[in-house]
Amino acid sequence: MATTRRILVIGGDAAGMAAASRARRLCGEECEVVALERGEFTSYSACGIPYWVGGQVEDRDQLIARDPAEHRRRGVDVRTRTEATALDLDRGQVRARRLDSGEELWLDYDELVLATGAHPVRPRLPGIDADGVHGVQSLEDGQALLDTLARTEGDRAVVVGAGYIGVEMAEALIRRGYRVTVVDQAEQPMTTLDPDMGALVHEAMCGMGIETVRGATVSEIATEDGRAVGVVTDRDRYPADVVVLGLGVRPATELAREAELPLGASGGLLTDVTQRVRGHENVWAGGDCVEVYDLVSGEHRYVPLGTHANKHGQVIGSNLGGVHATFPGVVGTAVSKVCDLEIGRTGLLERQATEAGLDFHTVTVEATSRAGYYPGASPMHVKMLAERHTGRLLGTQIVGREGAAKRVDIAAVALTARMTVEQMTQLDLGYAPPFSPVWDPVLVAARRALAAVRGD
Amino acid sequence: MATTRRILVIGGDAAGMAAASRARRLCGEECEVVALERGEFTSYSACGIPYWVGGQVEDRDQLIARDPAEHRRRGVDVRTRTEATALDLDRGQVRARRLDSGEELWLDYDELVLATGAHPVRPRLPGIDADGVHGVQSLEDGQALLDTLARTEGDRAVVVGAGYIGVEMAEALIRRGYRVTVVDQAEQPMTTLDPDMGALVHEAMCGMGIETVRGATVSEIATEDGRAVGVVTDRDRYPADVVVLGLGVRPATELAREAELPLGASGGLLTDVTQRVRGHENVWAGGDCVEVYDLVSGEHRYVPLGTHANKHGQVIGSNLGGVHATFPGVVGTAVSKVCDLEIGRTGLLERQATEAGLDFHTVTVEATSRAGYYPGASPMHVKMLAERHTGRLLGTQIVGREGAAKRVDIAAVALTARMTVEQMTQLDLGYAPPFSPVWDPVLVAARRALAAVRGD
Secondary structure, eight states: OTTOEEEEEEOOSHHHHHHHHHHHHHHGGGEEEEEEOSSSOOSBOGGGHHHHHTTSSOOGGGGBSSOHHHHHHTTEEEEOSEEEEEEETTTTEEEEEETTTOOEEEEEOSEEEEOOOEEEOOOOOTTTTSBTEEOOSSHHHHHHHHHHHHHOOOOEEEEEOOSHHHHHHHHHHHHTTOEEEEEOSSSSSOTTSOHHHHHHHHHHHHHTTOEEEOSOOEEEEEEETTEEEEEEESSOEEEOSEEEEOOOEEEOOHHHHHTTOOBOTTSOBOBOTTSBBTTOTTEEEOSTTBOEEBTTTSSEEOOOOHHHHHHHHHHHHHHHTTOOOOOOOBOOOEEEEETTEEEEEEEOOHHHHHHTTOOEEEEEEEEESSOTTSTTOOEEEEEEEEETTTOBEEEEEEEESTTSGGGHHHHHHHHHTTOBHHHHHTOOOOOOTTTOOSSOHHHHHHHHHHHHHHTO | OTTOEEEEEEOOSHHHHHHHHHHHHHHGGGEEEEEEOSSSOOSBOGGGHHHHHTTSSOOGGGGBSSOHHHHHHTTEEEEOSEEEEEEETTTTEEEEEETTTOOEEEEEOSEEEEOOOEEEOOOOOTTTTSBTEEOOSSHHHHHHHHHHHHHOOOOEEEEEOOSHHHHHHHHHHHHTTOEEEEEOSSSSSOTTSOHHHHHHHHHHHHHTTOEEEOSOOEEEEEEETTEEEEEEESSOEEEOSEEEEOOOEEEOOHHHHHTTOOBOTTSOBOBOTTSBBTTOTTEEEOSTTBOEEBTTTSSEEOOOOHHHHHHHHHHHHHHHTTOOOOOOOBOOOEEEEETTEEEEEEEOOHHHHHHTTOOEEEEEEEEESSOTTSTTOOEEEEEEEEETTTOBEEEEEEEESTTSGGGHHHHHHHHHTTOBHHHHHTOOOOOOTTTOOSSOHHHHHHHHHHHHHHTO
């Protein structure tokens, strides 16, 4: 066994287990792959929790792509309910605690993969730990929320935070018959969009009967007998039978920080394009605990998304298995929906472009998802940012109904290729009346952006 | 008036009227814009005819984006029922006949735009001109077919040709309650796909109750009292109460040929990237009467599609109006559907890639349109061609249900940017459970193609 190389993975979700699985497959007998997971589950879809809560997904286990037993059958030594508590990089060891027995032990590694994920933001407010206040980060969280919903008699839900998780949870609770109020600090929901596009989301949410309170700072969760009964803001009080926190996440990098691994401004780990932690030959990191390179702005950003985590894991596993692979970076693509409203974005917002030192034009067009005469054609708004003078595409945001969100993929590929809006006007996109007007909405926006760049 | 420049457009549909409108808007008073159209209609969507016949579009006029009166209000002198009958390039004149009066006249031009479109392929078979045999190229054709359907008592329809028009018409007739047989020469429907992908379409059409006869050569339309009653092939005879021809089109370039303008192998006009006819300073051409440059193979091809026609017209009108614009070429994107089956393709088929002298790998994957656990997730097949050694993407074909067809846009942009499949594996595409699995089907195919290129 002395010649066996041990790959030790911390974190049993997307990035960690993708790395473990791929390394296991490529390395064969020459490696031992051990994965530590604090919880009970591996390789699950946290992104699916709102749909489980909303009832579209019936069973928790549908959200689990591969459980620990299956990973073990494939040769990955998964140790659940086992928490990493310290890294000793000099000695190549990780201290781990078995949560059930309390036993602590040191594990050796040759290669270390940090896939510690993220913590949900949970502000230290009075009442935040009361019964009936729920995050939705883990499967355990989702089950706890479902248990609360099952025994709650009232029908008033307050969601704190109007980002992706917040609006998805608003939909889930509407589907379960709740009257939903979404409370957010920002002036518009979806601060991943520019305010003018966020306003379209706000308007649509009102039309769905979701009350959206904007520009409100939550100061307290009101409680009675240890149970949440309302959300108190600087301006008002909103009665609640259940409170859901959807305030986003921050990188879970406490161990990395203690070990003095390099962290970016957001607290996420910094890696090179192979997902190797900078300056550390045998330490790798991926998923929600790392910062990613933004191909559009040239800066590092914190963009926790399952799709990046899977790619990171795949890249790490390939490199560990001797197959060179790189993750060149992101362009900032994200899609979401609330009821039948679809939301997509890619590239930079106005604020981000300005912060990156870019000068740009913005245009917004309204166009239809299908030929105007074809049934189901629905309007969508497409906003586009193009760099002044050069005309390079900087970002695209789309809000509409069916067929709106995934259209940002067109712009995502164009951003990756650093296309100009002029080049985009001539893109050969699929056209047929059931799928698109003869000028796809993205092309309409590109034409308008080109006119702006040319001062037309 | 001596200083007024006259732009003469032949053809009143997409390319011609887009050119006319844009030139009109940019030139102001300095130009006169005259457009000749043989039929009664302008700026209509031939692509919409199957949906009008199928009943999804109620009224013919919904297919008309801008009628002659509206064009005239905007300053374009549209002359309908006026056919161009000869070009005199040396004198800068076009001979035209007014179809109603038979009157002939010569019109001067300073700039000539040829947008003469295409003729439907109509083989010289016995019975082809019988009542009840219909093409679906023009609005007049569509109306004639609808009139036949209204007075036909039987419910048997035969569609000759299983390309885009053929399968779309099959759907239209199914929707109207007909028993539909599609007869085609090829071994698989949709020869715009590789045979293995066409086989998936065939299978799905059978499942919809559409009888598909493959590898059959039509020899005759059987008639009784001047009415079509069946389609006779080299192998069998298929009774028909109505026969629809969906055999594609060929460029309508008789005038151009007589005037010795340069034509390609398909008979389509050859232009430069500004849509100027090669070697002719003041003659422009666009739409279904031209060949287009294929950015993937580096060859010229005949790809008659409304979306290209509109772009050509826009480019011609811009250049006529003093705003430089180019149409760099196509990558061969097309999308279609038959009932709930969606079909998309872009780039080269295997046959085309071989003809272009390329060596390549092919892979086909099956993946789902949404996260597997999300309601409505449906399987799709994605086929990808990647150049041997370099790994450059050469083509993508997708057959599936909802969300399949427009996914080829991702590959279309990647082809335009000459991306490798390795670059594609790391594309930042929109992910959320209602829209995509964590690895979008296109990424799954790119990964598989990368493995093939690497000999993995």
